[in-house]
Amino acid sequence: MKKDCAFIFSDELLKYKFSKHHPFNQFRLELTVDLLKRLNALDPLAVLPPRIATDEELCLIHDPIYIEAVKKAGRGILPNEIAGNYGLGSEDTPIFPNMHEASSILVGGTLTAVDQVMTGKAIHALHLGGGLHHGFRGKASGFCIYNDSSVAIKYLQNKYHARVLYVDTDAHHGDGVQWSFYDDPNVCTLSIHETGRYLFPGTGNVTERGQGKGYGYSFNLPVDAFTEDESWLFTYRNALIEVAEFFQPDVILTQNGADSHYYDPLTHLSATMKIYREIPKLAHEIAHLYCGGKWVAVGGGGYDIWRVVPRAWALIWLExxxxxxxxxxxxxxxxxxxxxxAPVDLPTEWDDPDHLYPHIPRKEEITEKNAITLEKALFPIRNQQDQKKE
Known part of the structure; x- marks a missing residue:
């Protein structure tokens, strides 16, 4: 087994907690870490605590006025009518005590992972507490207060002058990260997600390709509801291989939401553990092929915290x-x-049983639609290749 990998974790990450009944439940981190420990797969020397991101680092992406609002909200002194202007106090993103501090350590964990990889202390680093990809410059959204991936990418650019390939396999479109770098040709974003016709945030159409100098560096693969393993993996594999070859990144940052699984209560896809074996495997290959192995991975969504998330996230570290x-x-x-x-029967195997769900009559139609989406998404690359041949 490789020893030169860093696992970013401490119990401080569990303090990012909206309420007892909120679907975003960081208890899934504890379940995953315990699973790895019981496998004897997590060397204590590989575990590093996250640091707290500074205000200056948060301001790489977020508006200082917004950061002050988050601080006041966490201290209970931000009026409700003002909080709403910043996406705070909503059903998705309720206010909780010390939310700035809890959010800053999530961002700091991703920055810790970045520094480990970019200074050569680790070849790969995993921070499952990160992956909050919906946060905007001045607004919380979709369970996300600060956007750790966006901050980390800007940090990678400023400190290490790196070209970053951001790969998002969460079932929800990685909108916050995409919009942060929509006009930047040195950041390439690739998001495969359930179509926004049915799911928050409603963005991530195949035609969202970037703007200005960044045109052609945003790739979106909105797969149809009820997409199964084979079609999902065909789309993901072909897109990532072609986009990585096109962009030639210095480092790869992957967001690993585990909510495309059939069991997930908030989405409508029909994937199984098969995709969660292949997602990190292909990312690993791409990192070594183009980036000298430099791979930072973060968590993300995942709302079946008992049956899906621990297995899916443990597989990233094992890979x-x-x-x-x-x-x-x-x-x-x-x-x-x-x-x-546990409120449900826990799985006993790493892989899901065959016939996990009833047959989907529209399977061929869904597969065909996804193949067309892939062609549309990769058209700029393939068109450019055809022009070079001519």
């Missing part, structure tokens, strides 16, 4: 460290320990 212990039965002591409080 990074080239640990083959990810087949067959899950550790029985992990199942026994958590089944006592």
């Amino acid at each position: 990074m460290t080239e640990n083959p212990n990810s087949f067959g039965h899950l550790p029985s002591d992990w199942i026994d320990h958590w089944q006592k409080i």
Whole structure:
């Protein structure tokens, strides 16, 4: 197993908590870490605590006035009518005590991961507490207060002068990151997500390609509702391979939302654990092919915290460290320990059983639509290649 990988974690990350019943539940981090520990797959020396992002670092992306509003909200002194102007106090993003501090450590964790990789202390780094891709310059959105990935990309540009390929496999479009770099040719964003016709945030159309100098550096793959493994993976694999070859990145940053699974309560896709094996595997290959291995991975969405997220996120670390212990039965002591409080029957295997869900009559139609979407998304690259041949 590889030893030169960093796993960013501390219990401080669990303080990003909107309410007891909010779907964004960082308890999934604890479940994932415990699963890795019971596999003897998480060397304590590889675990590094996240630092707190400074206000100056947050201001790489966020408006200082917004940051002050978040601070006041967390102290209970921001009037409700003003909070709404910043997306705070909504059903999606409720106010909670010390929300600035809790959010800053999520951002700092991603920056910790970046520094580990870019200084050569680690070849890969994983920060599952990050991946809050909906945050905007001056507004919270979709469970996201600060956008750690956007801050990290700007940080990578300023400190390391890196060309960054951002790959987002969350079921929700990575809108906050896309808009942050929509006119920047040195950042390439690739998002594969459920079509916005049915799902928040409603963006991520294939025609969103960037603007100005950044035109042609934003790639969106809005797959149809009920998309299954084969079509999802065909779309993802072909897009990432071609986009990486086109962009030639210095570093790859992947957002690993685990909400495309059939079990996820907030989305409408029909993927299984098969895609969560392949997502990190292909990212790993791309990182070594183009970036000298430089790969930073963060978490993201994922709302079936018992059956899906721990397996999906553990597989990222097992891929990074080239640990083959990810087949067959899950550790029985992990199942026994958590089944006592789990509201659902925990899985006993790494992989899902065949026939996890009923047959989908529209399968061929969905597959065809996704193939057309892929062609449209990659048209600028392929058209450019055809012109060079001529």
